[in-house]
Amino acid sequence: MTDKAKGRIGKVKYKSYNKKKWFPRQFVKLIAGLVLLMVLGYTVVQMTPLRSLNLGIEEADTSLGWNLILVNKDYKIPSGYDPELTELSNGQKVDSRIYPQLQKMFDDARAAGLELFVREGYRTTQEQQKIMDEKIEEYRAEGYSNSEAKELAEKYVAIPGTSEHQLGLSVDINADTSKCSSDAVYAWLAENAYKYGFIKRYPSEKVEITGINNEPWHYRYVGTEAAAQMQESGLCLEEYIEQLKP
Ligand SMILES: [Zn+2]
Known part of the structure; x- marks a missing residue:
């Protein structure tokens, strides 16, 4: 690895911890995660009749x-x-x-x-x-x-x-x-x-x-x-x- 490449990795790593850069990237991941959970949750509820959950x-x-x-x-x-x-x-x-x-x-x-x-x-x-x-x-x-x-x-x-x-x-x-x-x-x-x-x-x-x-x-x-x-x-x-x- 060249010093130039090392420097680039170091720079990127540093940037990922930069507060300004954290927001959009983590936010997108969070939204994607929530959407996935909602889809999974909806599927499970659809597949399970409420009565078999003994609710109510x-x-x-x-x-x-x-x-x-x-x-x-x-x-x-x-x-x-x-x-x-x-x-x-x-x-x-x-x-x-x-x-x-x-x-x-x-x-x-x-x-x-x-x-x-x-x-x-x-x-x-x-x-x-x-x-x-x-x-x-x-x-x-x-x-x-x-x-x-x-x-x-x-x-x-x-x-x-x-x-x-x-x-x-x-x-x-x-x-x-x-x-x-x-x-x-x-x-x-x-x-x-x-x-x-x-x-x-x-x-x-x-x-x-x-x-x-x-x-x-x-x-x-x-x-x-x-x-x-x-x-x-x-x-x-x-x-x-x-x-x-x-
Ligand atoms: Zn019987």
């Missing part, structure tokens, strides 16, 4: 008692919720407090000639997330766009943190279809589950309120008193809890 979803109210906790698209599982679980013979788990009534209901259904089992009981948030991801993937495979697939999936699968299965108070009951029909099991449950404290949580006529499509297999424990009142009045859990408020 309140924690569920537990003041009406453990059996009347309302968890849905507006109310999420309280943080640290950790029920004591009882494992069923097929490995599914439920809140220990509902186990005796669940067993009684199954004994009576079997005595009536039905063959049924709990396909899904308690789920962790991670398990709920996995189910959601798989459902979205299913719709994407059918050719729906990312946002369409998410929207469709959320009609059938509760957003993680908002599934009743995470409470341990809900069970999906299926028929052993080699021995009896699903319809026979669903009909028996619709008629009798309330006697054991369980309600059909997502009836077809309440989709507007629950936000979940008809699920004749999904039963939620609310206790025999509430279940009898709901069976009698035809109110869903959202409506029932609303009219309990002073």
Whole structure:
């Protein structure tokens, strides 16, 4: 390197620390950086539905008692919720407090000639997330766009943190279809589950309120008193809890 070149580098270096020269160069970099951040931020927000960020979803109210906790698209599982679980013979788990009534209901259904089992009981948030991801993937495979697939999936699968299965108070009951029909099991449950404290949580006529499509297999424990009142009045859990408020 010649002395002349050294001198030039030295001069440039010196100039870059010169206050007068700092302003335009750093300012342009700063603006470019901000624009880039805004573009990235906008892209992330566009790709993420607000509801999956759990913004504006309140924690569920537990003041009406453990059996009347309302968890849905507006109310999420309280943080640290950790029920004591009882494992069923097929490995599914439920809140220990509902186990005796669940067993009684199954004994009576079997005595009536039905063959049924709990396909899904308690789920962790991670398990709920996995189910959601798989459902979205299913719709994407059918050719729906990312946002369409998410929207469709959320009609059938509760957003993680908002599934009743995470409470341990809900069970999906299926028929052993080699021995009896699903319809026979669903009909028996619709008629009798309330006697054991369980309600059909997502009836077809309440989709507007629950936000979940008809699920004749999904039963939620609310206790025999509430279940009898709901069976009698035809109110869903959202409506029932609303009219309990002073
Ligand atoms: Zn379910």
